[in-house]
Amino acid sequence: MGQNDGECRTAAMAPRIEDYAIIGNTRTAALVNRDGSIDWLCTPRFDSGACFAALLGDRRHGRWLLAPAGEHRVDGRRYRDDTLVLETGFSTDGGAVRVADAMPVRDRRSDVVRLVEGVRGRVRMRGELAPRFDYGQAAPWLRVDGRRACALAGPDTVFADADVPFTVADDDVILSEFEVGEGERVGLRLQWVPPRQSPSAPGDIAEVIAKTTRWWQEWTGRCGYRGRYRTQVIRSLITLKALTYAPSGGMVAAATTSLPERLGGVRNWDYRYCWIRDATFTLLSLLDAGYVDEAAAWREWLVRSVAGRPEHMQLMYGVEGERRVTETELDLPGFAGSRPVRIGNRAGEQFQLDVYGELMDAVHQARACGLPPDENAWQVQRALLDFLEGHWREPDNGIWETRGPRRDFTHSKVMAWTAVDRAVREVEEFGMDGPAEDWKRLRQEIFQEVCERGYDADRGTFTRYYGSAALDAALLLIPQVGFLPATDERVRGTVAAVERELCRDGFVQRYGTTGEAADADGLPPGEGAFLACTLWLADCHILAGDTDRGRALLERLLGLANDVGLLSEEYDTAHRRLLGNFPQALSHMSLVNTALNLERRGGPAHQRARGEGSAAADRRRDGPWPRTSPARP
Template sequence: MSAPLEDYGLIGDTYTAGLVSRDGSLDWLCLPRFDSGACFARLLGEARHGYWSLAPRGDGWSVARRYRPDSLVLETTFHQAGDEVRVLDCMPVRNDRPDVTRRVEGVSGRVPMRMTFVPRFDYGSIVPWFRPDGRRLHAVAGPDHLTLDCDFHLDVTEDGRAVTDFHIGPGEGVEFHLGWTSREYGSPPRPARDVVPATERWWQEWAGHCRYRGRYREAVVRSLITLKALTYAPTGGIIAAPTTSLPERLGGVRNWDYRHCWIRDATLTLLALLDSGYDDEARAWREWLLRAVAGEPEQMQILYGVDGTRRLPELTLDWLPGYEGSRPVRIGNDAARQRQWDVYGELMDALHQARHAGIPPAEDAWQVQRKLMDFLEGHWREPDSGIWEMRGPQRHFTHSKVMAWAAADRAVKAVEDFGLHGPADRWKRLRADIFSEICEKGYDPRRNTFTQHYGSSTVDAALLTLPGIGFLPARDKRMLGTVRAVEEELLNGGFVQRYAMNPRTPDIDGLPEGEGTFLACTFWLADCYIQQGDIANGRALFERLLSLRNDLGLLSEEYDTRAERLVGNFPQALSHIALVNTATTLAALDASQPPRSAPASGPLEDEVSRGR
């Protein structure tokens, strides 16, 4: 059985990533990239589905963990009486193939250690053949070829495990290296012995470019390192999470594959990178967006594979029992086939923010934007599935309409602010029409709140983003009322749910259960408090969110307030993006200056440009 999410640490090489538990077990790793099949899948099942353990033998060991400063090198220290040993885990930043390095360092006493290597390809379904080669062990099946190098002889058992026991004393160090190659390329070269310090230096140099100087620097840097680790280096795409099917409710069915790139996160990602000084990463993300959406506007998807792949068929892995019995386990994501109008606004806003930040425009970016606008102009009145990818009937979601407004607004500003050629007057009329319809059909004057969708009596946490988008000032009475409605209807244990759940009947997306509170939405509530001038309340909520991070500074997608546990895919990019953006806003207030890349259509813009 897998450990609680809080017990996992992330390692990665900007191509893929793994999760290491507090007790020294690598329980999740997909090779050679994020969306490949897992060779260790105990996270979603049992020991027989694959893991790689490296820890002291016996019980009673206390454990302390940390990342080496400003790096993604995980250090786990085991202590018992006078005995102490460290295990360092990392993935060297990729050259031509993936590699996991695990180094054991003796600190005091003479510690008995055990290494157990149980690879299982294709998400735990295939037991490989083992071929010993001196102190090198090959594990082969189909296209996958793992090579384990170590300093000891390995005993291979009949049930497909490789085990070695050894002792380590003060000042001694031993290493284990796991390399992957496709069968056609044969064995990887023998690993170097300076991998760990070289990997640590690489991350420290990268983290050194962060220009955030506020009081939350530790949390911001850790979040940025996490985002970098979730970046697929060849394309610049940033995945939502390195895992699949970690449940939104323990034991539930809301289990989705997040090892893909979502357009909906585009603007928030770009702002987090730009405000923190990572212009190269922001530029790479912008280029990924443009490549991914290339094609006819009506073919634009809400998510893509790390390389821009469009076909992400959703499959169920019946042999995996799921995290704490949460089934089904899914790979792929059928949400890629949904229609969501908000992604057009996200893309237009992201490219707008890139221009404002001084990132040189791509030669064909504006032509892509114009084609998208032509399509959106003729379709924005149609219903969609909304930002939360509802799997029930399509509706006229208010947030989707607001993002259509944002697309028109950014198109107008591209002409007015940057001199690009386009029908600005027509887009102004479109902007005004969308604004009027939203205020008429997506707003409940009796309750003084915007609603989840036209005709709805409930609210949606996505409405908290309206001031940041520039649709209305945070202090507008309608936004004040919307925030109050969110507080009344969606707060659970002090944190925000995405939308209201009915425990007796299937909710709006047709699934018969609730979920945890959504961490990004709670950051958005903190943003609203800050924008409304309630800095103390916003800061207090932000710091409560920081307290939910595990001991390594990592956040999942959601938080279960009853079980007091992190739930959902882990670690979650959107949670860390929201953390960085809120911390940047607070730092700007502390320094009495606006963030460098504050939205150009901010909440203080005059009402005429909004079409009122």
């Protein structure tokens, strides 16, 4: 964007979701627009109130712009190799600069650091720092003293430090204006501090960024994947790490709230929480890539969060396992006019049967992959199975958290089967104590009901819920959890039906949003193709032995990532834009699993794993798909 005069962006100039990159410190994250503006930052946690919320409004709701003053060009941006340090190039008629943005990974700190480096000539820079606490609702009291500025309102305080002086404009914006010549550097830092505490000394920003670079490169150096898609897998793993709340091990679904699933629509949700349904995908992604410590921390978060009475288990929790995630609406314009803007998530109050299967599967896979046992895990699993035995027939809200009436969703019943199956395997494979024979009978009972009531023999496909003609892309998980093999003609028929009825331009929608499907959805129709579902389709083809089709789907989806390799939740095939909260953990963890799946299902890596002679190594390398032996008809 040529002008940086502080004018609100017009609709024609409004950013796209793919215009953003993420920086983070494994406690919270910021989104940086390609124009040099940090438009989103919640501090000190992912789910804290935002001090920069221009993402969901405009500059009046808080941002930090740092770019050349006057006319300039964006020459491109990238992450430093295998890191979360972002570099953006700008040029003017008089020269060029590079801006490095990062959040140092430190204990109990939430710093954002920015370093301007002169590349050639001389460039005049302008910084506009406008903290607006509580999602842009609270304009702070500003104080400036030379090279330090302070903004405070109620419990929130941020300090800014720079190598150049600050001033305050009439519109309560902290300004920094300076020139940078070739080889010169100017550093700036923003630090959130708890109430009544003093900020730390600024330090050398260049050294802080160098240290942050080393931290990420050391972390990515532990990745065990060396296949064809290493660049994309590494970027996805870094993104997953960035979405992890390090103190607890919990991983949020995305760094944002209310980025729309349809531009201008109402499908705008808060994803800054931890979903149980992501548990198995997360564990397998981390374990198979060599990140055992992170997987162990995630499992510990799972077990601790769901502790208590099993009927009180939620489908999602806060980053420390908080249960109260009350949904409210904010008076914000919304991204591209998409309202309402929500914080909190009412889906946390829903009953979702599938989460019991996801949790049981996650803990089982952790044991199967050799993760050291958790003494509390089996106690929690037994309690969940006791509850499930008496409640698996109940209708629920389903994996997609529909806000319509509860239904007997087929995928939910398949996941109830998965929960019982994993309990049987815990007894048979790991010697855990439990009534395996009773569980086997229950497993068969669920299996028979799903095949009788959830399958449409005339159309040759499983359906979204019992008695329905609608489809659901979650049914693509049937072979992955081992309910039926991918080569079973009922699974093949379901895959063909999904490709025929739910694919748009080669990408998969979660379900239809008109007619009968809309009644179950409970929301106005219309959303994009769901990226994780497209990868689940790729996995089905790979499991069935068609790696070429699976690879083609993966590579087509990789083409949707933005210029720095990030994916959101959905894709608008008509307007060719990313949709939904960003970056999306489920999209990135599914990408990792599909890439690893391709590596396992053929070629040297697969053959090496088979030749190692170690069952644990085979399990780790030969992969999660299917997660268990398929059931018998």
